Amino acid sequence: MASSRWLEEFQEFAHSSTPGLLRTALLLCGDWHLSEDLVQTALGKVYASWGRVRRADSPDAYARTVLTRTYISHARLRRSGERPVASIPDAGSTQQDPTLRLALLDALAQLSARDRAVVVLRYWLDRSVEQTAADLRVTPGAVRTRSMRALAKLRELLGSDRHALYAAH
Numbered sequence: 001m002a003s004s005r006w007l008e009e010f011q012e013f014a015h016s017s018t019p020g021l022l023r024t025a026l027l028l029c030g031d032w033h034l035s036e037d038l039v040q041t042a043l044g045k046v047y048a049s050w051g052r053v054r055r056a057d058s059p060d061a062y063a064r065t066v067l068t069r070t071y072i073s074h075a076r077l078r079r080s081g082e083r084p085v086a087s088i089p090d091a092g093s094t095q096q097d098p099t100l101r102l103a104l105l106d107a108l109a110q111l112s113a114r115d116r117a118v119v120v121l122r123y124w125l126d127r128s129v130e131q132t133a134a135d136l137r138v139t140p141g142a143v144r145t146r147s148m149r150a151l152a153k154l155r156e157l158l159g160s161d162r163h164a165l166y167a168a169h
Contacts, residue, residue, distance in 0.1 A: 010050045014043050017060055021067055027120045028071045030109040038074065042067040064125065065135045068117050072136075075113030107157040115150035118143055 018039060025035035025042075045066050046053055053059050108116055114136065121132040122143070129147075133140045 006050055006054070009054055010047055013054075013059055013063075014047075017063055018043070020060070021063060024064060024120060024125065025067055025071065027105075027108065027124055028068070028113075028116060029074075030105055034074075038067060038070050042070045045070070061131075061135075064121075068121065068135055069137075072113050072117055103158060107154050110157055111150050111153060115146050115153070118146040119150045119154070122147055 021039045022035055025038045029035050046063050053062050056062050117136060118132060121127045121135060129140045129143045133143045
């Protein structure tokens with residue numbers, strides 16, 4: 001009886017958290033199909049630990065951490081020779097200027113896996129320095145350093161597009 005209740009709880013959790021995890025994964029890897037694979041792998045890992053995860057303060061935060069670490073492991077291992085291309089993702093964009101969105105995704109793709117993870121966690125998911133450090137198992141100082149380096153690189157890569165991004169928001 002308890003295992004069927006756990007399964008139902010996990011299914012509800014997976015159903016409600018998948019859209020957010022997919023958005024995060026897409027920002028991390030820049031490839032729609034790889035992001036689906038990463039989310040599936042992360043949810044498999046969460047399911048394997050569901051008895052403990054369901055009692056956590058924030059199962060969503062746990063799943064995000066698992067997803068981020070799964071992405072970093074994938075990027076480190078470079079199992080695939082495939083590379084994302086500069087094209088519009090399968091899902092439509094709600095932004096006013098898709099060119100700016102593509103420029104930002106392209107610039108993010110040029111960051112290292114860890115720098116990209118820091119930028120996505122800190123500025124897209126609005127995580128604190130301490131939360132990001134815990135998610136990535138690094139010190140808060142390392143998060144600050146990576147943030148500064150990654151933002152400087154993004155400014156360089158975006159060039160004049162950077163001003164259009166500021167004006168859009």
